[in-house]
Amino acid sequence: MTTEQQWNEEQQRVEDVTAVISGRIRRLESEVGSVRGDVVDMRKGFWDEVTINFSEADDVGETSTSLRQQSEILSERERRHKHSTEALGRLRKLLESPYFARIDFAEQGQDAERIYLGIASLLDQQDEEFLIYDWRATISNLYYDHMPGPAAYKTPGGEIEGELTLKRQFSIRHGQIRFMFDTGVTIGDELLQAVLSRSSDAQMKSIVATIQKEQNRIIRDDRSRMLIVQGAAGSGKTSAALQRVAYLLYKYRDRLSADQVVLFSPNPMFNSYVSTVLPELGEENMQQATFQEYLERRLGREFQLEDPFEQLEYVLSASSQPGYEARLEGIRFKSSKTFLHVITGYKAYLEQEGMRFKPVRFQGREVITAEQMIRRFYEFDPAVRLANRLELLRDWMLKELARFGKEECSAPWVDQQMDLMEPEDYQRAYHRMRRKSKNKGDTFDDFTREREILARMVVSDRLKPLRKWIKALRFVDTTRLYSELFLNETLLSQLAEHTELPREWHEISRQTLGRIQAGELAYEDVTPFLYLRELMLGFRSNSNIRHVFIDEAQDYSAFQLTFFKHLFPQAKMTALGDFNQAIYAHASVLQDAEPLYDLYGTEQTELISLTRSYRSTQEIVEFTRGMVVGGEHIIPFNRKGEKPRVTEVPTREKLHQRIAGNIAELLAEGYESIAVICKNADESAAAYEALEGMLPAKPKWIKKTTPAFEKGIHIIPAYLAKGVEFDAVLIYDGSAEQYRRESERKLFYTACTRAMHLLHVYTLGEITPFVSSQESSTYIYTLEKGK
Structure with missing residues (x-):
């Protein structure tokens, strides 16, 4: 515990530092206003300063020189205005919360130095000493990686050894210390408890004050060409990845800009959810896209492309349709390493024979x-x-x-x-x-x-x-060439090196050719088709991109990551995912690490596993981890809460009454973000129609095109809830009728792990075996009787 005297001393320092920041802000505001005025005036009077006369050669040269000089002066003023504005933004963020930690470090043979860490550096212009160190500075590793005692950190000049004599954490808002404590561990549980106990936000927040040691490894990894992060639900994979972007932009600021970093995310709503993290840290946002958006740009004019959500809807709801099992076999085969080898070998085959051209x-x-x-x-x-x-x-x-x-x-x-x-x-x-x-x-x-x-x-x-x-090489008949793989079984078997083809191969071929003839491509065909075309015609690569981040990597196939490698040949790749949330029917790239290691080789590949879950309470983690293979390795953070509740209701009418009443209670208790999670889009539509008029506030019906994540009541399919979190989650119908197949286990697990503070599973009739197989002590069961 800290003493009252220590508190007073630290509060006085906060006031001194905020006074320095306030003074700098005033000066910069004046400078920004002055420079902005200069820029406006120069733009208005640009041509007044130049005399144009094209009648004489000398006058033309003089005019050109004058134009160039005026342009250079204007550009310099605009750059100065931009830099001053960025600095002003950083200072305003520091004024709100100047720093979050203090460490005292004594190099060998020297006195201890007090080091305060914040989201940006602040230099005392008189003494030329740092009042605040940027959390990304090399010395800041002492805070994230060490407890008090012997410690060391690496610098470009070598390793600095010494002793960490103090580790103190703060919460500072508007010039006042809210709480402060000394800790003997890497990052104190008290600070994490305070952060994790609050309500979920409409947008993801920075975690720089609570970065854990294993997350710090992800953030500061400089060696790997391929960094694979396998993390449990709620382990902070995405948060660490975004801090990693900020770290890279800081460390390599002289040769890396935000537009050279791209994040591939699962859906447009997720892009909105993570869009404020980098600006909060004073950095520009990187490029953000979904893989489907890229595919549409490349092939959308030639084919009607199925997207991954349409494919998943089929998998979840079409089991009674003819050809269903064949489609699932086709999805798995076309995303496999075997089919990747088929396409690669097909190119070599075409060099000798078999090319198809359009006249x-x-x-x-x-x-x-x-x-x-x-x-x-x-x-x-x-x-x-x-x-x-x-x-x-x-x-x-x-x-x-x-x-x-x-x-x-x-x-x-x-x-x-x-x-x-x-x-x-x-x-x-x-x-x-x-x-x-x-x-x-x-x-x-x-x-x-x-x-x-x-x-x-x-x-x-x-x-x-x-x-x-x-x-444009449009004479190459790529469509016919791809179709040939499904017309000529002998050729395919030869290219597959006699690996056994799926049992339903004839039906798979019939479905594939039928869609192609109708001008459509199933989602499982889109990447192999485009990969074949690029292999033949040459990849349209983007050499400007230096870092590619792939979130929810478990939803990608070996094909797709290989495609990324060719698409961004100069880039390093960071792939983040959780195999236990691999909800699509295709072979997940995280199912077998070999394809990932094959991309760049074992020497350039690093795998980091995150097993501690921070999002949910201990009770929710203990309940959900029993649903998945290897769940016993998931470690819950010690934050207590209510046990998940499971309520079995007899009718749909009663279901809607209970959900509506539950939501009203939660809103009254202060829960700001509540999700009613359904299995698929059809169930979401039906739930929305039934509940809309029964709820105290209008719910938001989340679809695959929903552009932004907001607080409130959400009715959402499970697959769109990936990557986001809610104060409370209500599973709309967790019955055995809805979640009975083994292929639906991970979807149900994903839905349940979105809950931060409260989880309630409703069920129409017999409960899913994914719950009934859990220890009865991990949840509270209620059976509702009557109509």
Whole structure:
């Protein structure tokens, strides 16, 4: 415990530091206003400072120099304004809460130095000493990784050893210390208890004051090309990843910017949920996207693409439809390492035989046949890569098209088109003819020359789309090539190196070809199809991106992560996930670490496991961890709460009455974020329709297109709740009828682990075995009777 004198001394320091910050803010506000005025005035008077005279060569040069000088001055003022504005923003955040920790560290043979940690550095301009150290500074590792006693931290010049003599934590708001305590562990439980006991927020918050040692390893990992984080539900994977982005932007600020970092998240609502973390730390947000958005940009014009939620809805609700088991087998096979090898081997096969091309047609005639293209393609040196051979074929085709165009100039349709030409077309041809005539030294009033140029212009304009089509390599029939894998079982078996194909392969092939012929691609086909196309035509890679973060990585296949590697060849990758939340039917990349290690090799790959769960109370974790394999390794944080409640009701009407009454009680008790979690979209729609008029506040019906996460009452499918958290979770119907298959175990687990403080499972009839198999002491069961 700290003494009253220590409290007073620390409070006085807070007041001294906030006074320094307030003074800097006042000066910066004045400077920002002044510079902003300069920029506005310069923009308004930019041209007044420049005299333009194009009559003399010297005046033109003088004008150019003047323009350049004015532009440079304006750019310098704008940069200064931007930097001052950013500094002002950081200072305002520091004023609200200047620091959260103090450590006293004595290097060997020296007196202890007091080090205060906050979200940004603050330098005493008189003494040139740090009043506050940025939490990302190397010395800050002492706070996150060590308890009082012998300690060390690494610097570019080597390791600094010494003794950590004090570790103190604060909660400071608006210049006042709310609480303060000394701790003998890495991060004190008292601070975590205070943070975790509060209500959930509409947006994820920074965790810099409560970063745990294992999370600090994730944040500061500089070595790995592939960093894999396997973490239990609520273990802080995403939070640590976002602090990692802030750390990287801080450490490599001279060569890494926010637009060189991209986060792939599970849905648009999640993007909103995490969007404030980096700005809260004084950094710009990185790029955020979903993988589906990328796929739509690449293939959305050619096919109707199924998204992962549509696929999951099918898996959850279509078990009685014919062909269901075949579809599930197809999903698993097409996301497997075996199918990845099939596609890779297919490219090598196509270098020798089997290419398919679309003929070049013009006005119903084949200008270049597919057979000609195949023959020409395989005449090229076999040692030349496939993509390069396609470029050679493209160049040959463009020459063939140009030769065809010359021959076509004398065709009757060309004269017909010339008769229909507008005056401006003739004017364009006239100028073109005049230019060519000058070059050749002859006259341009020749009817034959006029007709020749007009004809060439007509033919060239008509062939322009074909030239563009050929340049884009659209003549490669990727759709036919991908379809061939499902038309030719012998070929597929050969490429699979005689690995046994799925039992329902004929039905899988029928479904796949039927959708392709209808202009559709199932979600499980989208990445393999695009991967095959990129292997042949060359990857459209983005070398500007330096770091790729993939959240909910368990929902990706080996195919998709391999695709990311080719898409971002210069990037390091951080993949975060929990195999116990792998709710999709395809093979999860976290199911077997081998594909992940294969991406960059074991030397460049690091796997960090997070087993402690912080989100939920101890009672909720003890209840949910029994639902999944390996759950005994999940360690609950010591935060007490109510046991989960399980209520069995006899009718749907009674179900809605109980849920509505429960929500009213929770709102009255101060719960700000409540989720009614349903199995799928159809159940969510039905629940919303029934509950909307019964609740004391209007609920929010969450769909896959919902753009933002807000506080309040949410009615949401389980798969959209991933990655977010709620004060209280009410499972709409946790019956054996809804959750009985083994494939639904992880979906139910995911839904239950969204709860921070309270979990209530309602069930229409017999309860799911995922609950009834738990120790009865981990929950409270109530049976409602009557109608």
